[in-house]
Amino acid sequence: MDGTSRQIGTRVRYWRERRNLTRQRFADMVGRSTSWLDKIESGERELVRLPMIERVAEALGVDPAVLTDAAQAERAEQCVDAGEVQAIRTALAAYPGLAAWPAENVSTASIRRQAEYLDLAWLSSRFTVLARHLPGLMTEAQAAVLSVPRDERVGAYRVLVTTYRLASSMLLKFEANDVAWLAADRAMYTAMSVDDTWSLARATRSVARAMTSTRQEAQAISTLLDMADRMRRETETHAPELLSLYGMLYLAASITAAGQDDPVTAREMHEEAMVAALKFEPHYNTHHTFFGTTNTLIHRVSALVRLHQGGRALEFAETIDPSAVAALSAERQSNFLLDLTEAHTSVGNHRQAVRLLGQAEQVAPEEVRCRPLAHGLLRSLLHNTTGEPAKLVKQMADRAGVVA
Known part of the structure; x- marks a missing residue:
């Protein structure tokens, strides 16, 4: 053979x-x-x-x-490809409610288990796993909301919102913004159909990120704050279920404001998120958000990077407990390391940038080898390093298929 x-x-x-x-x-x-x-x-x-x-x-x-x-x-x-993006697009284009025959009965418990598995894949930055299984789960969840008993309706809608949200979040990482926008809009439409605060809060973050990807930052911030205002009173009485989602709205608003070069709003939104985070344990992780003080702090670093304040971002990062960061998900850790890589690159500390990018690749290979953002960092470092750091960058770039 x-x-x-x-x-x-x-x-x-x-x-x-x-x-x-x-x-x-x-x-x-x-x-x-x-x-x-x-x-x-x-x-x-x-x-x-x-x-x-x-x-x-x-x-x-x-x-x-x-x-x-x-x-x-x-x-x-190791990377999501065009065929998988197309499969997600096809699943989004389905309208099972138009069919003349009844939707197939689908177990809510079964699709909930699948959604939890894909949530964990997201937290582990296993995007190829997500891409492979999302279209099928999306199809099953679309059928479920049409056929489940009334007492399971909210649970089925939550799973469908989750599939749309995961699709949108993943696609935004790979700059497939048009399909990401469609998935986010479907998440919001689904959440509004069931009028469930949990679903609305999750869908709002997806819609706001999709808006930001199309340079609608002001509308994104307005949408996030409208949802925060809407759920504030309910959050006070249902904190275990809703507070982490409430805090994440402000973190999203902070990052969006930073991208709009608005340091005042970015800081205000960070402070609002921290108020919520301090009410709970540092690694509070309801609904796989990893919301808490540590995630709030690393979002501040990310905001400062987007504000082109690399030096301040690095100073702030020094105040964060490394062991607390290590307790976060691979997705959160790697994105923090990518932010630090960008910050060190911006201040000319390329040796340290290479080291941190290498750490990010170890924590979550797909984040570095597949994402356009990381590819940009690799190209920059290929042009700005010599000696041993240059060799390490070249090895990472080869694994990612990136050329100078």
């Missing part, structure tokens, strides 16, 4: 399964039998002719080099 054939076959199987394609369906797509596919995936048969490689790659939605080149295969496997 040829080693190259085995490797190509393994990649074909990987991408077929990642696309959620059965053996029969994929064999039909390429005009071959399942026995032929079995031999290709096991390496018993070579996939060497270019036309056939191209046909298989097209069916899988990947570049042919992803099947034949080890380096490109590794990079592609």
